[in-house]
Amino acid sequence: EIVMTQSPATLSASPGERATLSCRASQSVRNNLGWYQQKPGQAPRLLMYGASTRAAGVPARFSGSGSGTEFTLTISSLQSEDFAVYYCQNYDHWPLTFGGGTKVEIK
Amino acid sequence: QVQLVESGGGVVHPGRSLRLSCAASEFTFSGYAMHWVRQAPGKGLEWVAVIWHDGSNKYYADSVKGRFTISRDNSNNMVYLQMNSLRVEDTAVYYCARDIIYASGTLDVWGKGTAVTVSS
Numbered sequence: 001e002i003v004m005t006q007s008p009a010t011l012s013a014s015p016g017e018r019a020t021l022s023c024r025a026s027q028s029v030r031n032n033l034g035w036y037q038q039k040p041g042q043a044p045r046l047l048m049y050g051a052s053t054r055a056a057g058v059p060a061r062f063s064g065s066g067s068g069t070e071f072t073l074t075i076s077s078l079q080s081e082d083f084a085v086y087y088c089q090n091y092d093h094w095p096l097t098f099g100g101g102t103k104v105e106i107k
Numbered sequence: 108q109v110q111l112v113e114s115g116g117g118v119v120h121p122g123r124s125l126r127l128s129c130a131a132s133e134f135t136f137s138g139y140a141m142h143w144v145r146q147a148p149g150k151g152l153e154w155v156a157v158i159w160h161d162g163s164n165k166y167y168a169d170s171v172k173g174r175f176t177i178s179r180d181n182s183n184n185m186v187y188l189q190m191n192s193l194r195v196e197d198t199a200v201y202y203c204a205r206d207i208i209y210a211s212g213t214l215d216v217w218g219k220g221t222a223v224t225v226s227s
Contacts, residue, residue, distance in 0.1 A: 032211075034212075034214075036152070036214075038152075042219075043202055043219055044144075044152060044202070044214075044217055046207075046214060049207065049213040049215075056215075087151060087152055089152075089212075090212075091213055094212075095167075095168050095169070096142075096157075096212045097154065098151055098152040098154065100151050101151045
């Protein structure tokens with residue numbers, strides 16, 4: 001099973017700031033990496049797939065990069081609605097695995 | 108709009124069974140693989156199972172293999188999760204999710220979830 005490790009666990013930032021979230025895979029997942037956003041009491045929402053392709057309706061301030069074992073999700077300018085938990089996900093190998101999440105909170 | 112609605116959750120004793128249902132609407136259900144993903148209270152996401160669009164293939168997480176069974180009814184746009192021999196650690200919100208294409212593993216539509224509590 002591929003283990004996904006996210007850092008930091010919590011990121012404190014102010015609206016308007018840039019946020020950089022990291023995700024590392026225990027072995028290569030090529031570019032078969034997704035990012036999901038989850039707000040309290042809600043289901044996860046697909047943000048990114050193929051490591052860098054935004055899902056439908058996702059604002060351009062979200063961008064993804066990386067391949068192999070190292071990935072990054074960047075939010076260029078945090079908006080109030082972006083404060084949430086973000087999960088990366090391997091879909092290169094079964095079983096699908098998620099990282100432990102990064103909580104982006106208001107500083 | 109495209110929608111998934113889960114049902115069947117509840118409180119159950121350890122060792123008992125429960126069947127979750129997920130009703131799909133506003134898309135061609137028979138063309139998509141479907142997944143179950145769960146989230147224990149205060150924890151992260153854990154993938155549970157997938158079923159191919161035609162039911163021809165199924166995969167499970169090791170934590171549920173041999174106890175849970177995923178199935179689907181394409182004529183009624185439903186996917187199910189039969190959960191047997193339930194354990195306290197199966198307590199979670201269970202989400203039904205659609206695969207964006209084939210069985211890629213990218214989950215583009217999610218239901219709101221149904222809560223399962225396993226407790227004596």
